[in-house]
Amino acid sequence: MTSTDTPKYIYDFSEGRKELKNLLGGKGANLGEMTNLGLNIPPGFTITTEACLLYFKDPEKIMAQIKPMVLGHLKSLEKATGKIFGDKNNPLLLSVRSGAPMSMPGMMDTILNLGLNDVSVKGIAELTKNSRFAYDSWRRFIQMFGDVCMGIGDEKFERILDKYKRAISRTAQDTDLQVKDLQKIIADYKALYEKEIGSSFPQDPFEQLFIAIEAVFKSWNNKRAITYRKISNIPNLGTAVNIQAMVFGNKGKNSATGVAFTRDPSNGDNIKFGEYLINAQGEDVVAGIRTPKKLEELSNEFPEIYKDLKQTMVKLEKHYKDMQDIEFTIENGVLYILQTRNGKRTPSAAVKIAVDMVKEGLITREEAIMSIDPNKISKLLFKSINESAVVRVLAKGINASPGAVSGIAIFDSDRAEELANSQEKEIILVRPQTKPEDVHGLYASSGVLTQFGGKTSHAAVVARGMGKPAVVGAQDVEIDEETKEFRIGETVIKEGEYITIDGTTGRVIEGKVPLEEPEIKGEFLELLEIADEIRTLGVRANADTPIDAMKALEFGAEGIGLCRTEHMFMAQERLPVVQKMIMAQTMEDRQDALDKILPMQKGDFIEIFKIMEGKPVTIRLLDPPLHEFLPELSTVLLENQELKMTNSLSKSLLGISPLDEEIKKKKKVIKLIRSLSEENPMMGLRGCRLGIIWPEINEMQVKAIFEAACELKLQGVEVIPEVMIPLVGMISELQYVKTQLLEIAEKTIKDYRVDLKYKFGTMIEIPRAALTADEIAMEAEFFSFGTNDLTQMTFGFSRDDAEGKFLPVYLNNDILERNPFETLDQDGVGKLMRMAVKLGRKTRPNLKCGVCGEHGGDPSSIKFVASIGLDYVSCSPFRIPVARITAAQAEIMKKNKEL
Template structure:
């Protein structure tokens, strides 16, 4: 028979999964010799068994509780239900992972009409006894009998009104007696039974209610949201009561060992005199700052500071502490590692190393990589008053203000005038890129956290709020409405991408300031990580930013983003629409110098570091006007009967676009398939890269260009391009009278490429896993359709544990990667391997990449610090 119940003296902090977080820490504090009221913990296993046997106490549990209760009674010198000196206890839930506010605590259990009188007599304080009793009835009824809290609150406030007082503690004993009688009446009316008088009944009912609360709706939703397993069960703590509501020498409070918002090493917290339980957080009265305790009760304050220090030294982490003072004596009721902002997390981790409390490894593990995101973006000044008009999904952090603009061209035009704009769209597509680039931020009414707008905005480090369904956009009227409010194009709004808030008007912002603690901590990360962290960057500005964030190379430059600029799009279109090779070459000759300058800028910004440049990938029709628009235009022209010349031109464009139409562009004419059919396009790009590299080399820069072929399925494709790359390199070396080192490799983003990796590696010096496409092609999911249509159901039904476009699917996609790395290294032992899909910036995927032994991960510039820390955590 296993033990279902442990005394606090029998537990330890590392027994958390059995005793729950609260129970394990109460035990640890007890064994540290701190003043903890004595008690017992009923294990999570008891809760699991409660469910296993169909919702009743498993054999032996009742007996064991009674047995341990005897020990609590003998330690405290009081007995539950004893008419002379009754023991009162709290019944507190305590899950393994803290679930704030999910399951409630019952205080003062053991009170009934008899014991309440004994308490009054022993303390010589009838008011206190009644106050405790009415609190008990209220909490018990809420948690166990499931009678809504507000019904009790109503009775209490009515009484205060009748006698003309504001605060609970101003109520007289007589008033409280009235309240108790009304409470009991309410219970009888609601349940058809009188409030339980027998303390043992009360205890067992309370324990069972805590077990049951594990599966209440709130708890289930919370666990789903936070990916906590539903099988863990909760522990229950039964602890003898101490009283903060015994008078003005008593009180209760909460404190953090350091400031949880800034990380400063200063005791932080609040307390209330003559109060119990959650009065402090409930906002009933305004609590005092903890520093005030030094004046009010200097001895207690001194003792408390010492205990806080002891706990920090012991747990080697910032503590969140609950305490109570009973008649001038201090008791500890809870401690746990405190939740903190990113800024605080970094400072605490750093400072604790400086204080010799922890080592660098512990410091690195103390900060959530994702949290760093909060530090890198412009933020709303937290002291500002805001008019929040809507709330969407917090898709990309940071705050932005600007004039509302509903289409990309306008966004670009207005931004060119130096005016800040916010793009507001139902959703965005690749056609809107130039608008997103021009805008300060993006707001969409449709789409999730991985919608186009969200992904692109995160990639650019721009704030984005998406899926904000309460705003109704009317493109024709150039306005959106939300509630009764109408916002027109040109009106200024702000968005907060960290919280999803949409705010009317301009908001005051702060630039992020990266602290020296941050720089030092990330320096430690670089010392231990094995993966190098590169960035995905398409412009010199992004490259420079990535470098400033600590990237040691570019893992992906998407050349197609360069094709979208206004100065080149006409030539790109000419290139696509060319009827002959000559015509195409004419367009390419215009594009060559433009691309060359793009590459020049990026290679220069990344001097001394590798820059991997992917040749053109997307289907060509993405660069052309949309079919629908063109149809509208031609119809207009035709009916007007004017401008026959233009109509002919547009008609031929229409034909071309129809020809280029693909049934499934994702699997269509893109990637190196374009390069095979139109080698001159890739040749132009290769020449542009090498010209830029040659110029820089002559100017004294060290450049390390890597030419990358996308969407490969066979070694023969690579041979086709390698020959051309080599020839062009020789030509460029000769023309410039210089040479530099370059390498050639491929993306691995089609299962066939992974399966034939040994052959590909014969002719490829590096592999870069394009896990966005590899996930699509491995799973046969089109990302946009999946996320909008069926993926949510897969997640809900737990067919898939996580969205594979966010966290790498280790089981399937990961297996292809593993195979490709192994096979690739068979034929080329010094093969360089990396990842450049969105997963390259996602901490759990980075851990997997570390385990695979990849050489680098590559992610958007703003995720570089996150990746550095995640890579370090994987390595320690």
């Protein structure tokens, strides 16, 4: 292969641009973009994500290919900086940093100060006349290299560091260490390295560089990165490697490092926000080791630099049309920009930023809608602390991610994950500071509290990204990880005890406190109104009670897409009557029970119809098997055994058997439960089959629906009932049931003398119904896809068994990319749906089609159903805002031919 045939695996920053994000990673593409904008960027180059993916196939081959390319680009760097890589007097030092196409803050690895060794550290000290800076940089490099490249736990280095800091004072910082301390630390670090690795620390800068490049490639598949990708649904695109000339924020009092946001990432306010540390390196800020200064203080310490930085922030936000997260370093009074990316933000900040930018003319309404992550919108419905609640505030930290949560304090990420899988209590992860390895603990927890760190620390950034409340930098909280407790003054909180954190105000509160549900208002309401103007896909709610219906209306539902009548049967005062109906020995007794149930159901329908006045209400007739309304067989058998024992004892002591009749009744119940039990109830006597075998139940329900509708119609209330017959697999089933029920509906309307529009339709949840949808549509006036059951029957999975036994294994081994019960399987289930819509509308062109399974609130699934021409989705009330935003995004994507 000639040199011209060799693929291009390395790009100079000047060759990069944002459109090459998938190839150069977000960091590399943005460094290229900023270089071409004329900003002061330390020079460097990027090894592509393509090289990373090839590394996992054949590491030796790709390293052999890129090695001469790296050396060639190093020559260009030497020319640009006037420094020589590996020189003992004026060495070029490098940062080697990962950069995935999609932002994964803190999940992957960085090495700074690469190129230092025992000789060049003296040259740097002499050149800069700053021995402390030189040895501090050398110390940091050994620690990062040992951790990232060789897998020596960072905590082992930290223990050595802490020993020397404690020798100075209990509160000593890294900056308090003197040259002699640093030299001792370096000696101890190198001894640790040799003990752990079995060889001395590499002194050859070129050896260091190629080890580091491989380490960054490997970091793409480290545990925390894989976990984060799975949580965030990030595809396996690989990571780029950015190699850049070092600039130093730890050269002394005229140097600093920091992170700046063009807007406040917590609330979205249009103010320049950020944090910085004097005499530090970039990792110090995000690691949360020291609590940084606020960005505005920079105006006092470096007024000209602050002015330049603000201008740069404005320029970058206008260029990217989004809030930017910018890393900067000041070296001896000179400002350098190291990175920019679209900033992680809380859901409330995302909404405010989007709406404000539309008002400012920076972006269009469509761009505002597309900037929102629908998965995070539900987090906007955060709880807050009741203002009238009397609370004991233990401490105040930095309000890093809004919302309030009460939960048990847990001090270890592994323990948090373990408890989250085994109990229903909310968990608050309490850590001195979180590290990237804690991502699984953060995911498992409902909130996070840290002793150290600021709003740009790892805990803050990741919690904001996950939409979880976070309080960071609560320095009055003294955490003892060994005893698993924290102390605030005289108060001690042990593991498992309740605390409350308020990420909106930064308060840490003792015990559980009353929390309030949120409201849709302000910018959130404005954004939803924009979404409603754009979308064409309808959004309805799954609501079974008047309370559900009211909540659905508050969140903007355009009707009810699924009202499950069986949930009305489960109320405590109703269940005995339902059980009496099921256990009735004669038709007369059964009808008597049904006559008592009818007014109960009718009352519910009246309330729901009133709340949803003028909006369609789709009512599903009884679906589950009857045994679900009866007690567990094991419970009844035990009760019968106890009755027999009591009866026997009474007979032996008193000569009477007072419980004979009770035992006879109990035996009848046992016989009935056994007769109704099934080997596979999901595919047994339920849905329309129940209506065929026990028609009187459906008849009672339809009578209740139409009496409620007609009575309201007489009162001037507009009602749009839609009766849905479940689990239809054959046209003959639908014809049989519909004929019975249509007669009752028409008779009721005639008796009330009203004009009432209504529809009879069916759920498409059996594959056969989808395959014969053209026939089904001859009788059905609407289709509603019951995607929960359709998924079960298409895959042949029992959801309860699958999720508990083998689905996790399938997901972990990439046999399945996503849980098909959470995100619609487009290749199988989706193909059946597409076919059913096409066939159904061939028979009935105006056939209304919707989806009412849990997938109706999943953004990916919503976009798919919009693409196949469904008219509406129906989801739980709290998912309605998600569905409204996603439906608007689907419309925009369709217009752009992206869907």
